[in-house]
Amino acid sequence: MSQSLSLEEQIDLQIRTAGPMSVATYMGLCLTHPTKGYYKGADPLGAQGDFITAPEISQMFGELIGFWLVNLWQQMNEPKAFTLLELGPGRGTLMADILRVACRAPGFRDGLQLRLFETNPALMAEQNARLEVYDPKWLQNFDAFDEGPVLVVANEFFDALPIRQFVRKAxxxxERQVGLLDGRRAFGLSPTPIPASAMPDALASAAEDTLxxxxxxxAEVMTRLAKVVAQQGGAILAIDYGYAQTRTGETLQGVRRHQFADVLDAPGETDLSAHVDFGALANVSRGAGLAAxxxxxxxxxxTRLGIGERASALSRANPGxxxxxxxxxNRLIGKDGMGELFKVFCAHSPGLAPAGFVP
Incomplete structure (x- = not known):
């Protein structure tokens, strides 16, 4: 019966029968429902989709990350076997650009074990079409890796993971929840307060209505990845919109056809995301023994990786x-584009010195 219902109808039915659901549960259903979730449907990228990512803007983005990865691989004494894992690889564009550059380094291709984490069948097909020559394999979890160091790339991945929201009252x-009000989905609050000890000490004096x-x-994904990297060596590179230290305020947003949309409307048809708390991810990484x-x-x-020089070289080679x-x-690094909104996070084995960061 549930298969004949739309995702919207299934969510409303679940609320009527089981009561209001957490924001995280709602996001999870909207994005990753087994058959009707946003990331189970058609390709959401590009001008005909809902958003455009940096790799789709220019090959320079992936090429510079390819250089960055080779530099780390060389710092690790060019291991004969290593895993390169991308989380949420989109169409495979980023990884194709990365490997076009990185595999020019003698020995890099020979040791490469390419792994991808993806849930969208349409995108998996595109990834295979672009990356088949590198013999990719798709992972279902982060618990089993081949021997050797692990290098992880995650571009616009963490922002799409479900969040929970909490509101301070007297x-x-x-916890903020999604329920029904006069037959329509609406936000409300759980009537039961959570223990004060469960909240960060820094928020002990937070004002009423603080979110x-x-x-x-x-945090769970980073915990698992950091554990593997701490044991086997390597690094985790995450690029997303977010902030350096835990802070309050709502960032949950919906996007549909390149326009902001109500997060409670059209579940399964709207991209939902929230800004990433990189400070929390850094704490998890350090707790596992990594440097951040x-x-x-x-x-x-x-800019530190040399996008200006790469742009000049491309312009000389293709004047038109x-x-x-x-x-x-300008779109990748400019203040009015992605340059300041998007942040770059790196956690790695102690002793490595990743390019592009200021010590």
Whole structure:
């Protein structure tokens, strides 16, 4: 019976029968429902989709990350076997650009074990079409890796993981939930406050109506990855919109056809995301024994890696495309583009010195 219902109808039915659900449960159903979730449907990328990611803007983005990975691989004494894992690889564009550059380094291709984490069948097919020559394998979890160091790339992955929201009221913190009001989905609060000891000490004096977002799913993913990297060596690179230290305020948003949309409307048809608390991810990483670099903006990171020089080289090689190359560079690093909104996080084995960050 449930298969004949739309995702919207299934969510409303679940609320009527089981009561209001957490924001995390709602996000999880909207994005990853086994058959009707947003990431189970058609390709959401590009001009005909809902959003465009950095790799789709310019090849320079992936090429510079390819250089970054080779530099780390060399610092690790060019291991004969290593895993390169991408989380949420989209169409495979980023990884194709990465490997086009990285595999020019003698020995890199020979040791490469390419792994991808993806749930969208349509995107998996595109990834295979672009990356088949590298013999990719798709992972279902982060618990089993081949021997050797592990290098992880996650571009716009952590922002899509379900978050929980809590609101401070006079009698304590209450979890924000999704319920029904006059037959329509609406936000409300759990009537039962959570123990004060469960909240960060820094929020002990938070004002009434303060909202806190917590990404337990992101912390769990980072915990598992950091454990593997701590044991086998390597690094985790995450690029996303977010902030350096835990803070309050709502960032949950919906996007449909490149326009902001109500997060409670059209479940399964709207991209839902929230800003990433990189400070929390850094704490998890350090707890596992990794070092975490100071957070950089995407503009800073790509500039330090040489995007200006790469753009000049592309323009010289293709004079007719010089204006497009410059426009792409501005979009990737400019203040009015992705340059400051997007941040770059790196946690790694002690002793490595990843390029693009200031010590």
């Amino acid at each position: 009698d304590g913190w209450h 806190l977002e917590v990404n337990f799913a992101g 670099e100071p957070l950089a903006t995407q503009g800073e990171f790509l 495309s010089a204006d497009d190359v410059q426009a792409a560079q």
